Amino acid sequence: MEDQPPQPLDIVPVPVQPPPISIDTGHYFATAAKEDSIDALIKWAKNVAQKLKFTIIVRRSDNGGDKSRKPFFVLECERSGKYVPPKKKLKVDSTGTRKCGCPFRLCGYYAKETKLWHMTVVNDIHNHELDTELEGHLVAGRLKPEEKLLVNEMTKNLVSPRNIISTLKDRDPENTMSSKQCYNARYKYKAKMRASMSEMQHMFKHLSDNKYFFKYRSLVDEGVGFTSTERTYNVGFAWLTNEKEDNFIWALQQLRSLVRNEGSLPKVILTDRDTALMNVVGQVFPTSAAMVCRVHIEKNVGSKINELVKVRQGEEVKEEIVWANLEKFFMHLLYSDTIGVYGDRLMEFRELCKKWPRLLRYIEETNFYEPSIRGTNF
Secondary structure, three states, X not given: OOOOOOOOOOOOOOOOOOOOOOEEOHHHHOOOOOEOOHHHHHHHHHHHHHHOOOOEEEEEEEOOOOOOOOOEEEEEEOOOOOOOOOOOOOOOOOOOOOOOOOOOEEEEEEEOOOOEEEEEEEEOEEOOOOOOOOOOOOOOOOOOHHHHHHHHHHHHXXXXXHHHHHXXXXXXXXXXOOHHHHHHHHHHHHHHHHOOOOHHHHXXXXXXXXXXXXXXXXEEEEEEEEOOOOOEEEEEEEEEOOOOHHHHHXXXXXXXXXXXXHXXXXXXXXXXXXXXXXXXXXXXXXXXXXXXXXXXXXXXXXXXXXXXXXXXXXXXXXXXXXXXXXXXXXXXXXXXXXXXXXXXXHHHHHHHHHHOHHHXXXXXXXXXXXXXXXXXXX
């Protein structure tokens, strides 16, 4: 057998790991200064860190308690430690973290003999690049308590965010708050003022408190839109003297006047089963289908099932189980994917409700939709 020529060896490239980052900032914090206040020493360390373009946090502190322990505090880089994910799953999974286990650490101790605080450098190394700027930094840009009060007061007085930021930076040239942090602070203040009320409910409350529209006992007709991400947004609202068709026609006409492009008219308009409103939707929006909101259907049918469905004494099935099964079957019908599936489930539901004709009659008169008829439906 002839000798085979040597074959070239497969060379597998080995990835070259970049050298670890090691930045020494310890000599900036090496000091023999002693302070009679722990706050003064921590403030000095934070100011030095900000000049070096990073921030430090108080990891632990102890004031001595019952005087059996020695008072101390521990300062670390804000990127120290590891990220601990929340137990509750977030809506957005693509979240990151700034935590990288930075070993930088400072410790401060209190000498009972001199009654002074002093600080030492425990670890002077950072394992990450330092920030180039602290503008809008998560830690450095945080508002101080007195600054939060000022932002709240200016927000209450309708001062614009641009002027709020300008005022804060004039008072403190070292303030690094960004516009986003200003908007977040304003939003938190407004949310605190609203408590559990929505923005529209909060506005209506102020209107009511100042007797703007309840003098004539007006009704409020609110219109909202629905996005592809299952979020609602306010479109408009109108005050009506009563729930008559003429008033609803006027409100819908004003709503239609806001639509500049006729091709952008809504294909579906949901209502809460108000008969007068549903009767006039087709007059103002002839190409839109008037449908009933599923949430209102669920509530109405659920309450009617409990009211009209009764189980005779002696029957094996409990009343609560019958109610739950009927509601489950109705929800199965309500969320049908296609008209064909809806028609089949509709016939099955009618067969199931033969024992309770009053319930079936109520649902047929108020909620059922025949697939061959265009009009009010789910």
